[in-house]
Structure formats: structure tokens, C-alpha cells
Amino acid sequence: MEGNRDRRVGQATDSQFFALLRSGLWNEVPDRTPFAGGTDWEALYRLAFQQTVVPLVTDGINRLPGELLPAEPERLDPFLGDLMATAKRNRVLDAFIPKLFGALKDIPVVLVKGQSLALDYPEPERRQPGDIDLLLLPSSYEAAKGILLPKATKVLEEETVVWHQGMRFRSIEVEIHGCISTLMSRKLDRKLAALLEEQFDGRPFPTVTLGETPVPVPDADFNAVYIFVHFLHHYWAGGVGLRQLVDWMTFISVHKREIHPVVLEVRLKDLGLLHLWKVFTGFAQEYLGCPPEKLPLAAAPDAAKNARIWRYIRRSGNFGKNVDRARKEEAYLVRKIHSLWRLVIVDRLRHFPVFPKESVRFFLGAFGYGLQRLAKGE
Numbered sequence: 170m171e172g173n174r175d176r177r178v179g180q181a182t183d184s185q186f187f188a189l190l191r192s193g194l195w196n197e198v199p200d201r202t203p204f205a206g207g208t209d210w211e212a213l214y215r216l217a218f219q220q221t222v223v224p225l226v227t228d229g230i231n232r233l234p235g236e237l238l239p240a241e242p243e244r245l246d247p248f249l250g251d252l253m254a255t256a257k258r259n260r261v262l263d264a265f266i267p268k269l270f271g272a273l274k275d276i277p278v279v280l281v282k283g284q285s286l287a288l289d290y291p292e293p294e295r296r297q298p299g300d301i302d303l304l305l306l307p308s309s310y311e312a313a314k315g316i317l318l319p320k321a322t323k324v325l326e327e328e329t330v331v332w333h334q335g336m337r338f339r340s341i342e343v344e345i346h347g348c349i350s351t352l353m354s355r356k357l358d359r360k361l362a363a364l365l366e367e368q369f370d371g372r373p374f375p376t377v378t379l380g381e382t383p384v385p386v387p388d389a390d391f392n393a394v395y396i397f398v399h400f401l402h403h404y405w406a407g408g409v410g411l412r413q414l415v416d417w418m419t420f421i422s423v424h425k426r427e428i429h430p431v432v433l434e435v436r437l438k439d440l441g442l443l444h445l446w447k448v449f450t451g452f453a454q455e456y457l458g459c460p461p462e463k464l465p466l467a468a469a470p471d472a473a474k475n476a477r478i479w480r481y482i483r484r485s486g487n488f489g490k491n492v493d494r495a496r497k498e499e500a501y502l503v504r505k506i507h508s509l510w511r512l513v514i515v516d517r518l519r520h521f522p523v524f525p526k527e528s529v530r531f532f533l534g535a536f537g538y539g540l541q542r543l544a545k546g547e
Contacts, residue, residue, distance in 0.1 A: 179212075181203065181209075184203035185203045185204055186213060188204075188229065189213075189225075189226045189229030189233075190222055190225055190226055192228065193224070193228035193229045194457060194459075199233060201234070201237065210244045210245065213226070216483075217248075219410070219483075220411040220412060220483075221299075222415065223247075224252045226248065227248040227251070230245065252295075255294065255295065256294040256295075259284070259287060259294045259298050261340075261341070262284050262341065263379045265301070265338070265341055266284060266382075267379060269301065269317070270382075276312055276313050277369050278304065278309065279303070279387050280302070280304075280385065281346070281386070281399075282396065282399065283300065284298065286416045289419045296416075300335075300342035301344070302344050303345050303346065304349075304365075305347060306366065307348055310332055314345060317343065321337060322338055325337070331348065331350035333346055333347070348361075348362060348365065350402075351401065352402065352406060353402065354530055354531060364391060388427075389427035390427075390429055390432050390433065390436075393428050396421075399413070400416070400449075405531050414452070415457065418459055421464060425464070428465050433465055433466060441527070447468035448474055449478075450467040450468050451471050451475060455472065474523045477523050
């Protein structure tokens with residue numbers, strides 16, 4: 170009986186969470202129906218925090234009528250605290266990014282994800298920020314490292330297999346990406362490398378304005394695929410938060426007129442990702458409330474697949490933070506065997522009912538990459 174009650178409470182929290190999230194995403198008054206039986210505000214906050222969308226959910230709470238709010242206002246303090254902290258953090262990152270590009274002024278580089286995507290949200294300061302990601306060609310990778318690493322306050326361990334170098338400038342983490350590596354399929358990554366070369370063909374990049382400074386970003390056709398591939402990488406590599414799915418949905422809905430549907434479809438077919446794209450457009454409609462006319466290449470929602478997708482996202486948490494990772498003290502080989510079992514085998518079995526062909530394809534790719542990284546001790 171207690172288990173059934175917990176399940177009902179969890180389902181109620183999920184319904185309230187999505188009602189509030191949709192409100193924050195679309196500037197709409199939230200549906201009151203899920204709140205009729207009362208609200209576990211602590212559980213709601215934990216879920217929003219795990220999915221890194223607290224500010225968006227807080228916007229929804231602020232649109233609820235007074236009778237649905239808690240009698241003790243302090244129960245909303247965690248939501249309001251995160252809202253203010255997120256706005257402050259966004260301002261810090263927006264001020265720092267032009268300095269980075271000033272240092273890299275002689276190197277072709279673009280800002281990806283993060284702060285460039287926040288500008289597409291109804292309120293940019295509501296997107297919960299992470300690090301700053303820079304994308305460039307492999308031929309520019311060492312030059313960019315040579316400029317930024319001496320200025321960093323801390324240099325993180327390099328992942329040479331995927332041309333990735335992280336560093337910190339006090340509280341700000343910056344990552345240089347010299348390729349697009351999914352760790353899902355070598356064939357896929359080779360095709361993405363060709364798209365990256367095409368993007369850096371000498372044409373001027375579009376820009377976004379941070380502060381008063383124009384910052385280069387990829388074109389919309391490339392970015393639609395890149396953001397989706399980044400989301401898929403984390404979905405297949407141990408866990409993803411709704412914020413990354415929201416990033417993709419927000420970008421392609423805001424920039425739909427700039428995205429050429431024929432180019433997008435040809436690229437997704439060539440990459441073997443069209444089926445996944447269509448499934449996730451269905452998820453965006455059913456769970457995030459996005460109208461189908463706002464989504465390029467939209468497909469009808471599949472309720473059974475969407476429920477499985479949400480269960481996986483909810484279970485794993487953002488970047489897999491809900492998954493047990495208390496194995497740092499174990500021997501290197503033991504940790505790698507555990508990683509192989511959980512990330513390459515168990516998670517593929519979970520994805521199989523939704524994406525059968527892709528699960529087999531990405532299993533083989535991940536296994537090969539895992540062996541390569543094991544050989545390099547990464």
C-alpha cells in the first residue's frame with residue numbers, strides 16, 4: 170500500500186512539474202488541474218533541481234493563484250534562491266565570454282550551446298547555465314590551448330581521444346572542443362567531422378550579442394544538428410537532463426525559419442538520426458507543450474515511447490547525477506568494467522524498446538571507443 174501511495178505522489182509531482190515547466194517555457198498560465206490534491210513542494214523542487222530547470226518552474230509557480238501556493242511562503246525559498254542565483258551566474262558568464270573571444274581573435278572559433286542558447290529562451294536569465302563551450306577545427310586546437318591555458322587558474326585533465334580540453338578561470342569552466350565526438354559511432358563521428366569542416370569554410374559566422382559584443386556562433390542549419398547530437402551523446406552516455414532537451418527544442422522552434430528543412434532532412438538521414446529526431450519532436454510536443462508547427466520535421470507523439478524516455482531521463486538525472494557513482498576509490502580497471510556494464514550494456518537495453526536499431530548501432534560504437542580510451546588510460 171505504501172508503495173502505491175509513493176507512486177501516486179510521484180505521478181502527481183511529475184504532472185505538476187510539467188505543468189509549471191510548460192508555463193515557464195511558453196509564458197502561459199499553468200494548468201491548475203494537477204494541483205487539486207495538494208503539492209509536495211520539496212519533491213517538486215528536487216525534481217526541478219535534478220533536471221536543471223528550477224528557474225523555469227519558478228516562473229510557473231509565480232503564475233499560480235494564491236490558493237494553490239503553500240501556506241508557509243518559506244517553502245518556496247529554494248525556488249526563489251535558485252532563480253536569483255541563476256540570473257547572477259548568467260550575467261557573470263555573459264561578461265566573461267567577450268574576453269575569451271578577444272584572446273582568440275586570430276583563431277576561427279564559435280561559441281556553442283550555453284549562453285548562445287539562453288538568448289532563445291523567453292527570459293534568457295532563466296536558463297540554468299553550466300560551462301562555456303568553444304568549438305573549432307582540429308587544426309586550431311593546439312593554438313587555442315596555447316593561448317588560453319597559460320591564463321587559466323586551473324587546467325583540467327585533457328581527453329585526447331576526443332580533442333577536449335577543460336580549464337577554469339576561477340569559478341568559470343571553459344571547454345575547448347576540437348571535434349564533434351559522440352562516442353556513439355565512428356561512422357557518425359566521421360560524418361560530423363565533415364560537417365565541421367564545411368562550417369569553417371571561410372564564410373562569416375552569424376553572431377549573437379552578449380553585453381554589447383558580437384560573438385560568433387554556428388549557422389542555424391549546423392547548430393540544429395549539433396545541439397541535437399550533443400543531447401544524444403549524453404542520452405546514450407549515462408544520463409541527460411531536460412534542460413538539454415529544452416535547449417534543442419527552444420533553438421529549433423525559435424530558428425525554424427532559418428533552418429532549411431530539406432538540408433536538415435538530408436543531413437539527418439545521412440547521419441542515421443532522422444528516426445531519433447522525429448521521436449524527440451513527439452516528446453517535445455507531449456511533455457513540453459511545443460506546438461508541432463514550431464518544430465522542423467515534426468512527427469506525431471508516441472505516448473508509449475515518450476513515457477519510457479521520461480522514465481529514463483528522470484531516473485538518470487542531468488549528466489547521470491542520479492546514478493550511483495560512488496566508485497571513485499575502486500581500481501581503475503574495476504571502474505571501467507562497471508562503466509562498460511552500466512553505460513554500454515544496461516543503458517542500451519533500456520533504450521532498445523524505443524530505439525532498437527540505434528541501440529545496436531551505438532553499442533558497437535561505444536564499445537570500440539571504450540577500448541580506445543582504456544588503452545590510453547582515460
